Amino acid sequence: MIYTVTFNPSIDYIVNVDNFMTGVVNRTSKEIIFPGGKGINVSMVLKNLGEESTALGFMAGFTGDAITRLLQEKGVTADFIHVTEGLSRINVKLRAQTETEINGQGPKIASEDIRKLYGKLDALQDGDTLVLAGSIPDTMPESMYMDIMEHLQNKKLNIVVDATRDLLMNVLAYHPFLIKPNNHELGEIFHTVINDKDDVVTYAKRMQEKGARNVLVSMAGDGAVLVTEDGQEFRAEAPKGKLVNSVGAGDSMVAGFIYGYLNGGSYADAFRYGVCTGSASAFSEELATKKEVIALMDANQKLF
Known part of the structure; x- marks a missing residue:
């Protein structure tokens, strides 16, 4: 089973305004x-690909109810903890x-709420996949990420971490199955500028160390790189x-990787699905569908 954790889910309200002006009424x-939320995005894309998951996290108030309802409408199983404040x-x-973004704060998470989350995580079984994102x-x-991994270290889980800087570095001692920084985040960690895929491989191996x-490692329009635990290196340009x-x-790249790994059984499959799923979402108004992913894979076989 796959579980995703989103500590601070959201309703993402996306509006287009032609000729926006401050100080006046805009329509x-x-x-x-x-x-919205990174873990929730992973769960929604997995559902689009045909893979079930359970979205864990915290919700509060009428907006929390709306998030749960929206996920149910998309067929995603949500098992959120209700926060009172x-x-x-x-x-x-x-x-x-x-483009401008205004992000809300979210509810106050109490220590009792965190204990309830641990209770849900304790139900995970050996072989399950857990995604910690955002x-x-x-x-x-x-x-929190490090605490969760320490708490679960005696279980044989495949834990995926998509986070930045110290949040990411602090979990490496617990040997996450997969991490997914982008090239800029990887450069920030090592206080350098990463210019090409050779640099990515060098610093990805340092993360393995x-x-x-x-x-x-995602590189936006420059493609992606995967360095695996068995010594393989995969490189791809970005689909057009x-x-x-x-x-x-x-x-979406994370979701595609998980789907490809579980259903194809190889890191080559995981990489191919990851790259094409991430690109399919970037080329769409909404998150990638399986039809869009397969179309990109068929059209870009030479990239892999």
Whole structure:
């Protein structure tokens, strides 16, 4: 079974405003509402690919109820912990002459809420996959990812971590199955600028030396690199297409990798699905569908 954790789910309210101006009344030309959050994105893309998962996390108030309902409408199983103080956040993404985002704070997560999360994580079985993705709210310990991995270290789980800087570095000692920084985040960790795929491989191997098993590095329009625990290296250019929406592309890559690994049985399959699923989301208004992913895979076989 696959489980995703999103500490601070959101309603993503995406609005298009032609000729946006401050200080006056603006009217939208298009509106879209999604359940948001990195782990939730992974669960939604997995569902689109035909793979079941359970989305874990925290929700509060009428906005939390709405997030749960939206996920149910998409066929995604949600098992959120209800938080009593505050509201699940609404993130506003304004598309005008330039893109602007206003992200809400989210509810206050109490120590009792965290204990309830551990109770749900204790139910995971050997062989399950757990995805930890995104930032940690200010009301939770900064060490939360590391604490979870330490708590679960006696279980034989495939844990995927999609986080940045210290959040990522602190979990490496617990040997996550997969980490997915982008090339800029990888460069920040080592205080350098990564210019090409050779540099990516070099620093991905350094992440392995620190404990990561597999390192998948996204490079936006420059493609991606995978360095595996058995010594394989995979490189690919990005599939060609028109960038429509970059939000969720990295989460889609994670979902595609998991799907390809579980259903194809090889890192080559995982890499191919990961790259094409991430690109399919980037080329679409919404998150990638299986039809879109397969079409990209068929059209870009030479990339792999």
